[in-house]
Amino acid sequence: MAPPGTATLPIDQDRVALAEIELCGELIIAASAADGERLSADRIDEVLRVAAERAEAG
Numbered sequence: 001m002a003p004p005g006t007a008t009l010p011i012d013q014d015r016v017a018l019a020e021i022e023l024c025g026e027l028i029i030a031a032s033a034a035d036g037e038r039l040s041a042d043r044i045d046e047v048l049r050v051a052a053e054r055a056e057a058g
Helices: 011-033 041-047 050-057
Strands: none
Touching (some): 011 041, 041 050
């Protein structure tokens, strides 16, 4: 049984957690497909859709 107060999270926190898990998965997939030892900052931004988010916010 879960400790009191931790059995459920508010829906917004659930959505944020799921989004973070999805993004981490995308980074893992990109890293495993990369030729080099590390992903470049530009590739990380591409995987995380940083430019798309900035364009939508702007």
